[in-house]
Amino acid sequence: MNNTTQNHKSGRKFDAQIVIIFTIAMLLLILALGIDVHTKSSMIDKYESKYHKMDLKYDSLKNDYNILKCEKESAEEDLNQYKEDYASLRTKYDNVKYKYDKLKKKTKPKTVTSKSSSNSNNSPAGSNSSSSSSSNDDDSSSSASYTVYITDYGQKYHAAGCRYLKKSSISISKSEAEQRGYTACSHCHP
Known part of the structure; x- marks a missing residue:
C-alpha cells in the first residue's frame, strides 16, 4: 500500500501544480x-458619441428636408396659380385681339369708301377745291407722320444727324413743331 500512497501523494502534488x-x-x-x-x-x-452626433445630423437633415418639401409644395401651388392666371390672361388677350382684328376689318373699308365717295360725289368744278383740301389733309398727315428734332435753346427743327443737335435733341412730330412756331433748319432741310 505504500506504493499506492506514494502515487496518491505524487498525484496530489501534480494536482496542486495544475x-x-x-x-x-x-x-x-x-x-x-x-x-x-x-x-x-x-x-x-467613442462609437456611442459618433452615433449621437450622426443622429443629431440626421435629425437636422430631416428637418431641412421637411422645410424644403413644404417650400416645394408652396412653389407648386404658386406655379399652378400662375398657370391659371396666364391661361385666363391669354384667353382675354385672344378675345381682345379677335375683337380688334374684327373692328380693324370693319373700319378699313369705311375709310376707303368715304374717301372715294367724297371724290366721286363732287362736281368737276368743285373737284379742285375738294381735291386740294383732301391733298392738304394728306400733306398734314404725312408731315405729322415723321419725326423731327428740336433743341432746348433754338427755334428751328432738324433732321436726325444734324450738326446742331450735338448739345440737345428732343424728338417731336413735324406738325407739332410747326404748331409751336419752330421753322425748318436751313442746314439739314428736314
Whole structure:
C-alpha cells in the first residue's frame, strides 16, 4: 500500500501544480480580458458619441428636408396659380385681339369708301377745291407722320444727324413743331 500512497501523494502534488498553473492562467486571462474590456468600453463610448452626433445630423437633415418639401409644395401651388392666371390672361388677350382684328376689318373699308365717295360725289368744278383740301389733309398727315428734332435753346427743327443737335435733341412730330412756331433748319432741310 505504500506504493499506492506514494502515487496518491505524487498525484496530489501534480494536482496542486495544475491548480496553481490553472489559477495563474486564469488570472492572466482575467487581466487580459480586463484590459480588453476597458479598451472595448472606451471604444463603445467613442462609437456611442459618433452615433449621437450622426443622429443629431440626421435629425437636422430631416428637418431641412421637411422645410424644403413644404417650400416645394408652396412653389407648386404658386406655379399652378400662375398657370391659371396666364391661361385666363391669354384667353382675354385672344378675345381682345379677335375683337380688334374684327373692328380693324370693319373700319378699313369705311375709310376707303368715304374717301372715294367724297371724290366721286363732287362736281368737276368743285373737284379742285375738294381735291386740294383732301391733298392738304394728306400733306398734314404725312408731315405729322415723321419725326423731327428740336433743341432746348433754338427755334428751328432738324433732321436726325444734324450738326446742331450735338448739345440737345428732343424728338417731336413735324406738325407739332410747326404748331409751336419752330421753322425748318436751313442746314439739314428736314
